[in-house]
Amino acid sequence: MSETNWKFIVTESESIIDHQFMYGNRPFTYLGPLHGSDDFYYVMYHPDSRELRLSSCVGSIENAGFEHIPEKCIKCLKEG
């Protein structure tokens, strides 16, 4: 993956940082992208269990099973 892709991912995902996504019935917060040595990842965090999940940027966050539901997203609810 190129540096161009990395910049694109950073820019593209900036607006959803701190937003919550449902993975099944578990809410994960999107922390930001991770520049790994082999791949780029979306970093998802489950606060209650302190579980971190890395979702490859090859697919979208939604493709990995994370669903953004504004009514269940604390960030969306705060911002109205």
Ligand SMILES: [Zn+2]
């Ligand atoms: Zn949201």
